[in-house]
Amino acid sequence: MAFMTLDGVVQGPGGPDEDREHGFAHGGWAVPHFDDALLGHVERFVRGADGLVLGRRTYEVFAATWPLAGDDDPVGSKLNRMPKYVGSRTLQGQELAWENASLLGDDVAGELIRLKRDRELQVHGSGGFVQALLRQGVVDELHLMTFPVVLGSGKRLFGSGTVPATFSVEDSVVTGKGVSAVTYTRRGGVEYGAMGPETGNW
Template identity: 50%
Template sequence: MGRLVSTIFITLDGVYQAPGGPQEDTRGGFAQGGWSFPYGDDDFGRFVTEVLAGAGGFLLGRRTYEIFASYWPKVTDPADPVAGPLNALPKYVVSTTLRAPGWAGTTVVSGDLAQEVTALKERTDGELQVHGSGALLRSLLDLRLVDTLHVLTFPVVLGDGRRLFTDGAVPTRFSHRSGRVTGSGVCLHTYDVAGSPEYGSYDLPEGPQDVTGLR
């Protein structure tokens, strides 16, 4: 059975909208697209290449799928570390309206999300990878279908745009697996989903033991 692994680009204030270009996603009048571009150094490229090397298939939201499909099929070198896997491996796009996807190897997922994705994980050899697709990722996290989350945090605050985690998200605990920082300052952190949060208290005990003066 494959693992569902997500890679998401976010700003310090949690925005994931349109990291790659000004016209990528202008919903809500968003005019700050392309905010990840200045940080795309060799360290960043190596990390993306490492992630894609583990892919067995791709699960994408409709918007991200259309952005990818408009560009990557035109990169025909099978040795390209990004285009190679994206063009060769199975692609699944979650949509209730898409009828005839033009990108070879694409299947539309339009039924019950939990059942469909569970079945896809069971028949994927390697990682079933989600890239971008913030709204889909939130749904998958809420359904406890995500195994691992790569969060690439860019050193910029936008103050506007669609955020990954909003009010109403299912409380979730993560276990930190690894992390590093690129030369341009992007924090690359990998987390495994670890279930529900655990809670406690920093209250000090009552009585004579409380002699620290911190209360």
């Protein structure tokens, strides 16, 4: 699951100091667009998860905030209880403080393929990590919440090196504040064609 702007930026949606890497000055861009409909959608999505997969930076952000959530917080309580798998070379050898969190080993793709055979694993945020998983063919679905915002700078979900692929839309909803929440299922490679009056496809 990723919060994304219209121009594909996924950096720092939740607050000014969430991720200032490379001088990013737009942190918190998603917050004004949250409403009960979007919160309910996030809650329903998280409820279906059996485990959470995170890159290092997103893990550190989540581990600093979600443990503060009470048992009456449906999202926070679920995230705190469920198994969490962290892909990070930097954290190797360290003990993870967040409840039920553990580090993935060197063969991240192999471990995730094994883990997701009988459970639903969700990756939240972790844009760079998601790109690596896409290149390795581990991602089955994309759940993107696209906000009616353009920033012009910041880390993008689909950067250079993204493997071309085609997806089918499985579910979609638009909130009253204009956030488009769409679930895409990976279908295969990209198909090509031509259009215009000379092709008969116009």
